[in-house]
Amino acid sequence: MKKIVALTLAMTLAxxxxxxxxxxDENSGNAGSAxxxxxxxxxxxxxxxxxxxxSWGEYIDTDLIDQFEEETGIKVNYQTAxxxxxxxxxxxxxxxxYDVIVPSDYMISQLIEEDMLAELNYDNIPNFSLIDDRFxxxxxxxxxxYTVPYTWGTLGIIYNSTMVDEEITSWSAMFDEKYxxxxxxxxxxxDALAMGLYYLGYSVNTTDEKEIREAYQLIADAxxxxxxxxxxxxxxxxxxxxxxAAVSTYYAGDYLTMLENNEDLRYVVPExxxxxxxxxxxxxxxxxxxxxxxxxxxxxxxxEASLANMDYIWYASPNKEALEQYPDYYKDxxxxxxxxxxxxxxxxxxxxxxxxxxxxxxxxxxxxxxNDLWIQLGVG
Amino acid sequence: MxxxxxxxxxxxxxxxxxxxxxPIVMVVIYxxxxxxxxxxxxxxxxxxxxxxxxxxxxxxxxxxxxICLLVGYPVxxxxxxxxxxxxxxxxxxxxxPMWVNFLLRTYAWxxxxxxxxxxxxxxxxxxxxxxxxxxxxxxxxxxxxIGTSGAVVLGMVYNYLxxxxxxxxxxxxxxxxxxxxxxxxxxxxxxxxxxKVILPLSLxxxxxxxxxxxxxxxxxxxxxxxxxGGTQMMLGDLIEQQFLGGAYNPxxxxxxxxxxxxxxxxxxxxxxxxxxxxxxxxML
Numbered sequence: 001m002k003k004i005v006a007l008t009l010a011m012t013l014a015x016x017x018x019x020x021x022x023x024x025d026e027n028s029g030n031a032g033s034a035x036x037x038x039x040x041x042x043x044x045x046x047x048x049x050x051x052x053x054x055s056w057g058e059y060i061d062t063d064l065i066d067q068f069e070e071e072t073g074i075k076v077n078y079q080t081a082x083x084x085x086x087x088x089x090x091x092x093x094x095x096x097x098y099d100v101i102v103p104s105d106y107m108i109s110q111l112i113e114e115d116m117l118a119e120l121n122y123d124n125i126p127n128f129s130l131i132d133d134r135f136x137x138x139x140x141x142x143x144x145x146y147t148v149p150y151t152w153g154t155l156g157i158i159y160n161s162t163m164v165d166e167e168i169t170s171w172s173a174m175f176d177e178k179y180x181x182x183x184x185x186x187x188x189x190x191d192a193l194a195m196g197l198y199y200l201g202y203s204v205n206t207t208d209e210k211e212i213r214e215a216y217q218l219i220a221d222a223x224x225x226x227x228x229x230x231x232x233x234x235x236x237x238x239x240x241x242x243x244x245a246a247v248s249t250y251y252a253g254d255y256l257t258m259l260e261n262n263e264d265l266r267y268v269v270p271e272x273x274x275x276x277x278x279x280x281x282x283x284x285x286x287x288x289x290x291x292x293x294x295x296x297x298x299x300x301x302x303x304e305a306s307l308a309n310m311d312y313i314w315y316a317s318p319n320k321e322a323l324e325q326y327p328d329y330y331k332d333x334x335x336x337x338x339x340x341x342x343x344x345x346x347x348x349x350x351x352x353x354x355x356x357x358x359x360x361x362x363x364x365x366x367x368x369x370x371n372d373l374w375i376q377l378g379v380g
Numbered sequence: 381m382x383x384x385x386x387x388x389x390x391x392x393x394x395x396x397x398x399x400x401x402x403p404i405v406m407v408v409i410y411x412x413x414x415x416x417x418x419x420x421x422x423x424x425x426x427x428x429x430x431x432x433x434x435x436x437x438x439x440x441x442x443x444x445x446x447i448c449l450l451v452g453y454p455v456x457x458x459x460x461x462x463x464x465x466x467x468x469x470x471x472x473x474x475x476x477p478m479w480v481n482f483l484l485r486t487y488a489w490x491x492x493x494x495x496x497x498x499x500x501x502x503x504x505x506x507x508x509x510x511x512x513x514x515x516x517x518x519x520x521x522x523x524x525x526i527g528t529s530g531a532v533v534l535g536m537v538y539n540y541l542x543x544x545x546x547x548x549x550x551x552x553x554x555x556x557x558x559x560x561x562x563x564x565x566x567x568x569x570x571x572x573x574x575x576k577v578i579l580p581l582s583l584x585x586x587x588x589x590x591x592x593x594x595x596x597x598x599x600x601x602x603x604x605x606x607x608x609g610g611t612q613m614m615l616g617d618l619i620e621q622q623f624l625g626g627a628y629n630p631x632x633x634x635x636x637x638x639x640x641x642x643x644x645x646x647x648x649x650x651x652x653x654x655x656x657x658x659x660x661x662x663m664l
Contacts, residue, residue: 086624181495181524187610189625223611230527230609235490244494244526371625372429375618 049074051292054081054090054098056279059151061312068299074292083188091116091284099287100296102150105278106190106359109140113361117146118283124294127301127319134350135318138278139358147280148297151315153252154348154356155191155275158236162264163246171199171270173247175222184240184248185219187233189374190359191275192219195249198272205360209369216373223377231377240265251277252345253315259342267345269352276348276356278318316347323347407641410634423635430618430636437615438643440529440604441597444536445544448593449586451537452544456585457578459545460552471549474542482539486606489535493525493607500525527609535603536593543592551585552578587652595644615640 049072057080065076079098081087084107090096091111103111111117122128128148135149159168163182174183174195186192194204196215206212222228229245237254239245241261255267281300283293299305306322307329317323326347330338348356362370414420459470477485492498500522503509509520525531555578563573601616608614615636622633 083624085628089623089628089630092628185610228609228611229495230611232610235606238487238491239494242491242494242496244496368629371621371629374625375430375433375613375621 049289049292050077051075051100051289051296052077052079052098053100053102053296054079054087054096055102056080057082059102059313059315061308064300064305064308067305068296071299072295074295076296097288098284099289099293100281100283102279102281104359105138105140105280106361108147108280108282109361111282112141112146116285118285118287118290119145120148120283120297121294124291125298125301127298127303130301130303130319130321132318132320132323134353135278139360140278141280147282148301149278149280149318150300151253151309151313152276152278152318153315153346154269154352155194155249155251155277156255156267156269157247158240158250158255158258158265158267159247160240160243160245160262160264161266163243168247168266168268169271171195171272174249175199175218175227177222177225177227179247180226181229182246183222183227183229184236184245185223185228185231186236186249187231189370191249192231192377193370193373194275194359195219198270198274201272204275204357205362207363207366209366212366212369212373216377220377237261252348253313256314256342256346269348269356271355273355273357276353276358278358279315310346314346404641407634407637410631411638412635414631415629423632424639426632427635427639433613433615433618434640434643436529436612437598437640440533440536440612440614441594441600444533444540444597445590445594447533447537448541448544449590452541452589453548453586456545456548457552457582459549460555467553471546474545478542483602485539486535486603489531489538490526490606493531493534495522495524495526497526499523526607527611529608529612531607532604532612532614535607536597536600539603540593540596543596544589547588547592548582548585551582555581590651591648594647598644599640 051074053076055078059080060078062078065078068074069076081090084104087101087103088107088110091098091101108117125148131149135152137144138149141147157168157171157173159173164173164179173179174185176183186195193212193215196218197204197206197211199218200211200215202208202211202215229239232239232248236248236250237258240248240250240258243262243264252267252269255265259265259267281297283290283297287293300309301319303319303321303325306317306319307326310317310322310326311329311333327338327340327343330336344352411423412419412421414422459467462470490497494500503523504521509522512518512520559577559581560573563577568576598614599616599619600614601620604612604614604617610617619633619637619640622629622636
């Protein structure tokens, strides 16, 4: 009896505790087995050219992968990570052997700071010239030595026009008692505190503890009054589409996906400004297939691939031609006009971007502060 | 014979060493070091900040375990008393939900408990809210279920109930019927038979049931996030945040995990000790 209990105890403990660990191992395991499969099948002519890509879920038109493999004979091991932070811990644990990753701006600057990215050879990426100048030399990579942008978009407020009797234009809606119990707080500390910082008119990249605490207080007070139904990430789709919540903060591309299932939803980039983010492709310093990686980046950046991708994932491409051609592409593909309003939500016009600010990496002590505040909010 | 057995045990020993012992050793090492690699107790010094989360986790897990026991024991008992056909069907029905991934089942609970979820729609179609409002003069449109600690407990009970029923059932089913007959012969009524014979003899099943429900409940993280709406943060969530959250700090995460493990082991040890005492008393 004692043994059985001890055993089950050990097993369940291990299972519970190492669930996250297992998830990571699984990923790297996949990488290993995929690599193995590749070297078996490539016994023929082309040698074993392969590229390991790690991106986000539902973030590529998978036909492009087949097309690339056909055109170049390079095998693509395509994997996904859950978030920038999860990707970072995968890289730190050394369990992953990716060549190309697609982190967001603030994570890129952190990776550059920690010397984990390789400088790219732009001669191998001629399509880089197609990228709109607005997306070159951005603050996370000021000399544009490490990155080629993949997608960009804005963070904003999504609300249900049947549950809200006004047109929301300000972040104040996220703290308004009027919507108590109907507001969803975004489930990551950076975006959540950003709402407060924008509302108070501070920079989202501030390291001033007083300002950050002030923004936190705003959210904590609203939480104490029962404004928030919960902290959510992917659950937001089900909650907003099903009319279970009225107001939330999320990304433009995902709003367009939700809109397909509930046409009462509206999206706004608040007047106080918001975050505009860029996810960019970069190559890791210890990548074993740097050439193939650059070939992949070049392929994805092409106008054709960008158009297909944009159509599939609803996130705007930084490719200038693709951006301009997309309305026509849409018409050709679906036989109807693309709603200009939707297009501008996906690819925010410059006057919207002008009031937005990109995230930069925060120093370690500020990150710890964010995390501590965030956990206190959970205690609620 | 002895040699043969130990040879068969080799895969199991390797398995345990690699997947149980080695990770625990790593957790201990991480817990006592900092990012720069030096020995430090600073991770444990921060534990006080999280006292609320510790208390909440243990409280909710205890409630869930108690409910599982109260619901699970009668079910297991009733099942064991029925014919073999019924038992087969009942155990399949109990295990059937476990064939579906628990995350999917928890998502299903989300859409049941939502503000516009199945339950609230059902209540409103039944006119329950109108009735309440007219009787109490309130203005209720829906019951708030998701995002409460009740929803988290419900999720844990739902997910872990089979782990309570099955061990108890497997102990009761093996009870020697002649013991019950003997108790009857000696003049015990049904309550007496249950209290003096069945209950003490089924205690091992109860204890392993409690263990198998309590331990995963304490460390759960997906249930509290999905059903608690992120407002009912528990130890599992806290640990997950240290590994996959904004402030990447596996050292602090390991320290929290270690403290949790130690508390759980102490709880279990005390309980088993107490349980063994009971068993011996019965034997005597």
